[in-house]
Amino acid sequence: MKPSTSPRPLAAALKDRTEPVTVWGAGFIGLSAACALAEAGFPCTVLDTDAHRVSEINAGTVPLPGFEDVIPLAAARSAGRLRAAAADDPEAAAARVHLVCVNTDRDGSPVTGPLSAVLGAIGRARTGGESLIALESTISLRWLDELVPAALGADPATDTSLHLAAAPRRDWMLSPDMNLRTLPRVLGTARPDSLPLARLLYEAISQSVHPAPDWRHAGLTKPVENLYRYLDLVLTNQLAEAYPGLDVPEVLRLAGTKWNVPTFHPSIGIGGYCIPLSPRFAVDGTDQDSPLPLVASAMDWDGDHPARVAESVLRISDGPIGILGLSYAPDARIVEGSPARRLAEHLLAHGADVRLHDPYFTPEEITALTGARPLRWPDDLDGLGTLVAATPHALYADLPARLAALDNPPALVDNLGGYATALRGTTVPYAEWGTPAARTPAAPRP
Structure with a gap:
């Protein structure tokens, strides 16, 4: 799977799907894109800075817990068209077609470092001729104007051999039916003449492609x-x-x-x-x-929401507080933006005894990420005063039965109300979030 050295026009190689493609980033977005491209016939290399991910992919294992059945790695590798490599792989960097799928956020804020590093590597490896670079990462329009040309060392407005595209992903990661193939893909390019090339690539892996007026319109979508x-x-x-x-x-x-x-x-x-x-x-x-x-107003209010949630939980709590679920989504390992993490931090700041469990994180990781003590599932349920059901992992499906069997069950604060029916008529104190039981008003100020 060496980069193409053929003098064939890029359009012809994309049309017959013989052109090698390099995907930067082996997270969910990058790895699923690489698998789709390989299944469509393109020789594909996915690059990542995580050596463990690279090794797992080359061994045929999806290195993302919870996504084993969503990412078709085995099917993509069976044809011999997919490999993983380190981010400094020179052959992959010198390819003519690139998909950039790196994270552009950290700790709840946009960051430009990974994107700049990847584009810089691509720019240095270019050896002449046409190149197609598609940004699938979430981006700011300001980056398109300033960061991208500076990192590449080329201006797409004047360098007609450089084809830049924005093709943001919008699939729901936990649903095999809502993916890059089935959901409409918005696609825009820096220059109009680049759009036909980008469509040749994306129409091979997406059932519906919606052309945008340019890459700024696509990027803001x-x-x-x-x-x-x-x-x-x-x-x-x-x-x-x-x-x-x-x-x-x-x-x-x-x-x-x-x-x-x-x-x-x-x-x-x-x-x-x-x-x-x-x-x-x-x-x-x-x-x-x-x-x-x-x-701006919504952001300000939302920034204070975890503190208000913690205060509400403290007003109805009695004894140690347990939290079930660190990942924001069920049956996945995703700590980014975790509401449970922010809740634990605010409860701990008030001096509460907080214990947290998530089957996708080790006890050591839970303490390092939140400061809370690990909660042993299900052994520690009996010693809690209050339990916050933050994430409905499949492991917790029998939570109502386990709580109902306890002589002195903790009060359950149910984030999304999924346990209400099962607990109706039991002796378990229950508070669905958003109801009066969970939102006891603060004492009036004197």
């Missing part, structure tokens, strides 16, 4: 579509705060019976890679001094 959901979720949590005496989840279920109103549920926090970061990328991409005032 992902922050905007996630921003819609972010604002809805912030409003949902604000309603639970504003009406502590009402069953707000029931109000939202009733509102959702209207044909054009989605149904949301209050939560202990908004987690994950995309939605919590969408306002930051959207605000960063504009050149105005005070852009998007509605978004």
Whole structure:
């Protein structure tokens, strides 16, 4: 799988899918993209700075816990068209086609370091001729104007051999039916003449490609579509705060019976890679001094939400506080944006005895990431005063039965209300988040 040295035009090699493709980043986005390309017929190399990931992929193992059944690594490798390598692999860096799928966030804020490093490596390895570079990472429009040309050492407006594209991913990582092949792909390029080349690549792996006017329009699409959901979720949590005496989840279920109103549920926090970061990328991409005032207000309120959640839990707690689930999503190992992590930190700051369990993290990792003591599942349930069910991992499916069997069960604070039916009629004290039982008002100020 050496880079092409053929004088064939890039368009012809993309059309017959013989052109080698380099994918930068072996996380979920990068590895799934590499597998799709290999299955479509392209020789593909996926690069990563994590030597363990590289070794696992080359051994045929998906190195991402929880995604073994979602990423078709075995099928992609069976044809011999997929390999993994270190990020300094010279052959892969010298390829003519690149997908950039590196993280552009850290600790809840956009970061440019990984993207700059990858683009710099690609720029240094270019040996002449046409190159197609597609950015699948979430980006700020300001980066397209400033960072990308500087890192590559070339301006796509004047270097007609350089084809730059923005092709943001939007698939739901935990659903095999909502992936890069089935969901519509938005695609835009820095120059109009680059779009046909980019379409040859993406139409090989996506059933529906929507061309954007240019790569700026395509790049802003992902922050905007996630921003819609972010604002809805912030409003949902604000309603639970504003009406502590009402069953707000029931109000939202009733509102959702209207044909054009989605149904949301209050939560202990908004987690994950995309939605919590969408306002930051959207605000960063504009050149105005005070852009998007509605978004800025939502960000300020949401930033204080973990502290309010912790105060509410403390008001109803009695004894040690347990938290089930560190990952923001069920049956996956994703700590980015973890609401449980922020809750644990605020509870600990108040001096609470906090214990946390997640089957996808070791006890040592839990303490290092949150400061909480590890909770032994299910042995430690009996010694808790309050239990916060943050993430509904499959392992916790029998939680209601386990709690009901205890002589003195802890009070359960149910983040998303999934255990309500099973616990109805039991002796377990139960509080669905967003209901009066979970939102005991603070004592009035004197």
